[in-house]
Amino acid sequence: MRDQCRHDIDMALRETLHHFIQTIHKARVFAYCISVLIFASRLLYTEATVSYALFLVFLLAYPYVHRFICGHVKNDAVGARYGLLPDGALVGIMIIVAEFNLLVSVAIIAALVMGTLMVAKPRMLMINIGILLVSCGLSYLILDPNISTQGWLLTNIFSSILIVGYGGLVASLGFLNTSDLENRRREIDQDRILLQGIYNRLRPYVSPQLAASLETVGNMPTTRKKLTVFFSDIEGFTKLMDGLPEETMTPILNEYLNEMAEIAIEHGGTVDKFMGDGVMVFFGAPDSRGYAQDAVACVRMAVGMCAKLEELRNKWDREGISAGLHIRIGIHTGYCAVGNFGSRQRMDYTAIGGVVNIASRLESIAERDAILVSRVTWELVKGEVTGEMMSPVRVKGIAGAISIVSVKGMRNSETSFDAPRFRLLSTV
Numbered sequence: 001m002r003d004q005c006r007h008d009i010d011m012a013l014r015e016t017l018h019h020f021i022q023t024i025h026k027a028r029v030f031a032y033c034i035s036v037l038i039f040a041s042r043l044l045y046t047e048a049t050v051s052y053a054l055f056l057v058f059l060l061a062y063p064y065v066h067r068f069i070c071g072h073v074k075n076d077a078v079g080a081r082y083g084l085l086p087d088g089a090l091v092g093i094m095i096i097v098a099e100f101n102l103l104v105s106v107a108i109i110a111a112l113v114m115g116t117l118m119v120a121k122p123r124m125l126m127i128n129i130g131i132l133l134v135s136c137g138l139s140y141l142i143l144d145p146n147i148s149t150q151g152w153l154l155t156n157i158f159s160s161i162l163i164v165g166y167g168g169l170v171a172s173l174g175f176l177n178t179s180d181l182e183n184r185r186r187e188i189d190q191d192r193i194l195l196q197g198i199y200n201r202l203r204p205y206v207s208p209q210l211a212a213s214l215e216t217v218g219n220m221p222t223t224r225k226k227l228t229v230f231f232s233d234i235e236g237f238t239k240l241m242d243g244l245p246e247e248t249m250t251p252i253l254n255e256y257l258n259e260m261a262e263i264a265i266e267h268g269g270t271v272d273k274f275m276g277d278g279v280m281v282f283f284g285a286p287d288s289r290g291y292a293q294d295a296v297a298c299v300r301m302a303v304g305m306c307a308k309l310e311e312l313r314n315k316w317d318r319e320g321i322s323a324g325l326h327i328r329i330g331i332h333t334g335y336c337a338v339g340n341f342g343s344r345q346r347m348d349y350t351a352i353g354g355v356v357n358i359a360s361r362l363e364s365i366a367e368r369d370a371i372l373v374s375r376v377t378w379e380l381v382k383g384e385v386t387g388e389m390m391s392p393v394r395v396k397g398i399a400g401a402i403s404i405v406s407v408k409g410m411r412n413s414e415t416s417f418d419a420p421r422f423r424l425l426s427t428v
Contacts (some may be wrong), residue, residue: 092135330362
């Protein structure tokens with residue numbers, strides 16, 4: 001029962017020890033056991049004393065005492081490295097006890113060097129050598145040994161075993177550590193490939209600029225920003241769906257949404273949502289180029305979408321598909337709450353507020369292929385956009401009349417807009 005408890009304690013200690021401490025412990029046990037044999041072999045030629053016997057017992061017990069202390073005081077890589085310093089002091093004492101026997105001294109110093117370099121940098125070895133020299137000097141003054149230049153046969157044999165055996169053991173432990181690191185690297189590579197596959201599948205649903213912001217900021221708090229919000233939908237979409245077979249309608253709608261998203265990305269917009277045939281895009285978050293430039297980019301995007309849809313209609317006509325897709329667009333500028341909204345299971349980075357509602361209402365009252373912008377947006381873009389002032393309108397859910405302008409086009413259609421390239425945020 002006692003042996004079983006001791007075994008359980010030993011196994012628990014091994015499982016919790018840092019791998020550096022475990023590695024150097026194996027080498028330390030081998031080195032000190034052979035050292036005990038080296039010093040015990042001298043008892044065949046000299047008389048035993050109590051102090052000498054206690055010294056041998058201490059050498060046998062030291063590796064286990066050392067492991068216990070390291071495991072409870074400093075159980076990490078730093079503890080393993082600084083735990084080598086007492087070995088330097090002990091080696092200095094052993095050299096004196098061996099009376100400067102050359103082969104014994106070389107053997108235990110070689111063990112110290114290899115053991116230190118197994119888990120520490122050369123700087124730690126230099127410190128350990130310094131401790132060895134100090135310990136050796138103090139031990140010499142205290143013990144006053146007889147200097148010996150010739151060893152006994154059995155002593156030399158065990159010293160040779162220490163040099164060769166310890167060197168082989170350290171090499172094998174180094175190999176095992178390298179193999180373990182290689183296995184861990186392989187596991188990490190497999191996990192990376194798995195995560196990359198998951199990322200590639202999720203990429204169409206998550207904004208790269210949002211992911212980049214999360215990496216740098218850690219979290220994107222909800223803020224109040226001035227945005228230009230865009231809404232569009234297909235005129236008579238329900239009737240259109242009823243008039244076309246599903247195998248025709250699905251690719252047409254997907255092609256339309258894909259082209260609209262590409263245009264939004266090209267102009268620097270953040271595509272917030274696809275709502276059936278509807279599209280919501282906003283400019284000014286997470287990054288902004290200034291209120292006016294954001295608004296101009298939004299209107300330029302809307303003009304580009306109308307032009308692209310005309311190209312698509314002509315293309316579908318040539319393919320014998322009478323889709324007859326026409327869109328309506330509404331744009332408004334103002335302050336919104338923008339950030340992460342939703343539950344713990346599903347979050348969306350989106351904009352909410354009255355500005356979003358007004359943009360949606362303007363889209364709902366727009367004529368076929370028309371772009372309606374609010375007076376607020378018009379004041380920001382009128383230097384680069386042509387338009388016609390319309391009569392103020394009242395819309396559902398909004399108090400007071402809204403001044404609107406119908407956009408006719410860009411004043412300089414050749415002007416390019418150098419905007420950051422954003423991506424889709426979410427689809428619903």
